[in-house]
Amino acid sequence: MTFELPETTDAFGLTMDDGAELSVRRHGKADADVRLVVSHGNGFAVDGYLPFWGPLTEDFDVVVFDFRNHGRNPHSDPANHNYAQMARDVDRVFHGIRERLGEKTTVGIVHSMSARASMKHAVEIGFPWDALVLFDPPNVPPTDHPVYEVMEGFELLLANWALERRDRFADPSELAAEYAGTRAHSTWVEGAHETMASAVLRKNEEKGDWELSCRRELESAIYKAALSLNLWPTAKEFGGPVKLIGADPENKYAPAPAFANRALGEEGGYDYGTVPGTGHMLQIQRPAECRELMFDFLRKHGIMS
Helix, strand or coil: CCCCCCCEEEEEEEECCCCCEEEEEEEECCCCCEEEEECCCCCCCHHHHHHHHHHHHHCCEEEEECCCCCCCCCCCCHHHCCHHHHHHHHHHHHHHHHHHHCCCEEEEEEECHHHHHHHHHHHHCCCCCCEEEEECCCCCCCCCCCCHHHHHHHHHHHHHHHHHCCCEECCHHHHHHHHHCCCCCCCCCCCHHHHHHHHHEEEECCCCEEEECCCHHHHHHHHHHHHHCCCCCCHHHHCCCEEEEECCCCCCCCCHHHHHHHHHHHHCCCEEEECCCCCCCHHHHCHHHHHHHHHHHHHHCCCCC
16 A cells, blocks of 8 residues: 555756756645645655645645655765755755745745754754744754763664665565564554655666665765754744654654754753654654644644634
8 A cells, every 4th residue: 555646736846056956846735825845854755754744735735845865856966965955955945936836825844854954944044934844853962962872872873774774675565564664663654664665766777676766875974964963953043933843752662853852842942742652753653643733833823724
């Protein structure tokens, strides 16, 4: 089982400032008052989050995109695969969408890597959003913070794992089975494993198999980069409404970002929340509950009724 992609009402490419091309798609109600711009985490792809964003197309103008070297995008220069460039990409994508589709109330809905890139963009370049929703960004505190060592170990473990992970498959079902067989991903909703596997793999016509869209060394580099990003902003630094939704720190198998986000939420004055029982991939573990937290935030700021 995989989730069915809603009708695409527009699709276009955007050129980043280094020449990289990003693919952007529009789904849902083009005449809706509110536009939601959705993206994904490191090593994943936005189509894999369909359990979360698919139902949003019933009421919103939904625009989705993959970050460079992920999902549907062509490969681009590995030297520019870093958070500084990705923050600039966020700027290009936001303004490119507005130029193509017109101005309207726009909310960023971002997870993990895309959330960190959006945070860096917001506090260092500018806050163009009417609101921003951050799902479990892997925030790394200053080195003297009590949570630093936990996050350091988490990122280094993932960086090493990414370099050794399997990167070729006879069929997406093999990767889906790998997802389903891990403790961290076994609790995804039914069909999410197959959907994500199809989203992150591309067919190699020459060899007849399937390969990861995001190369292992690039995925690893982003995990390591989190440790030197020096990004631990307060909510006031964003310049607009921001919601921080983390993995559940009370969960028996809570990942390190759950504790980092709780600390940042409390120390940084964020509108912070979590969904009970969730891990890092909360949007495809408890998609309905994640949407409701987001809706509560949007109602609070008058963006939806």
